[in-house]
Amino acid sequence: MSDQAQTPIISMRGVSKAFGANVVYQGMDIDVYRGETLTILGGSGTGKSVALKLMIGLLRAEEGSVHVNGEEVAEMGADSLRKLRQDLSMVFQGGALFDSMSVLENVGYALTEHTQMSDAEIRDRAEECLEMVGLGLSENPDILETFPANLSGGMRKRVALARSIAIKPAVILYDEPTTGLDPPNCDRISMMIRHLQEQLSVTSVVVTHDIDTAFYVSDRMAMLHDHRFPWVARTEDFRQIEDEVVRDFIVRRTR
Template sequence: MIEFQDLRKAFDGRPVLEGFTLRVQDGETTVIIGYSGTGKSVALKHVVGLLQADAGDVIVDGRAVSTLDRAALTALRREIGFVFQFAALFDSMSVFDNLALGLRRRELSDDEIAERVAEALALVDLTGAEDRYPAELSGGMRKRVGIARAIALRPRYILYDEPTTGLDPVTAAVIDQLMVRTREHLRVTGIVVTHDMRSAYTVGDRIAMLYEGKIRQVGTVAQIQETEDPVVRQFIEGRPT
């Protein structure tokens, strides 16, 4: 279970998270929605210790992330796959090496690594792309490689940072299906940060809206769709005022 406890974070004196509290249950996919620049990605990065909270903490399976030493943080990171907004593929490495890099840290044999890479690429429908370089891939393919890199690690948790941003509707739908398939195949717990409501309804078990540094409302897809909260309604309907 991942628990955000009263998380607070400011950049250059400008507060971004102001008491962000959310509980993500094992096996479920929670989608965090909210306006651009409200701190959704910032919250996500606290889970793997890429950012340190000014106050509050993130608790992963009873471990407070801010208190972990380097070895414990590395151990925690081995349980979590992170899919970055722009995939963050290593552009000097082939697709195979991008996927194999994390696996080489786990003392697997070369055969096991090759098997896991092939399996992950098959899951994202990119079999045969092993020797290609990120520069040769389309935006959607890069995102799929990013997801494959995360699932090749067979993590307990996967964190998706804006997985469909910048994609055409069809490719975005493919990515959505992929996230659902990943959850069903690997039974991982997921957190998805997005402002794409179609994606949120497709992949989410629960949806939480981040507004002004805090959770404004959290509920199932049906509860969010029927909400009477004017702020949440305006956001999910995409109304300007």
């Protein structure tokens, strides 16, 4: 659970980011506390994916600071950045997989690259992660040997999720994890996010426009508006916000 007295694991202060004349952030602040699930809400094109990319140093802010574990991301060298990207795993919006690799190779990728695990251990871990995203071997006996081109869009997305959790990162950044999935699989992914938090104390930042998922998984919610996060609140308090912009957003997006 989030504890405001704690030091945040991710802290952004006074962040400004623009692409040419397109201002995405201006004086934006946000904190992510260890062990919490924070959801970022906001309309299309407002900067949700950019926020996650700033957190893992894929994009640089023009102004302000982005600290992860107390360290300024902009000042990290190659080694620190590599370490950062092992600790913080990002599930990209498109859920890109390596097309030339099987599901097993995709899910096991980070384990092969960054650990000393044996092939058998990697296979076990891959099976376990696939089970968590609803692609267990009992119902999908050939899944490990299948290539991404032969999977449906929803399955590719779930394999990408399995790949991101395989290395047991401390922080997972989920970019629209349920978009394009049918309701049972949306619920399965929501449950998986909760499970990872409760069982493994994973810290999560979830970008979504699915309000049901947001309310289910979040300890706190933040809504992006006017290049900042004017509303950040614990989930039960977020529900009570009476501002029209927030109310409209919640009403329009409820499944």
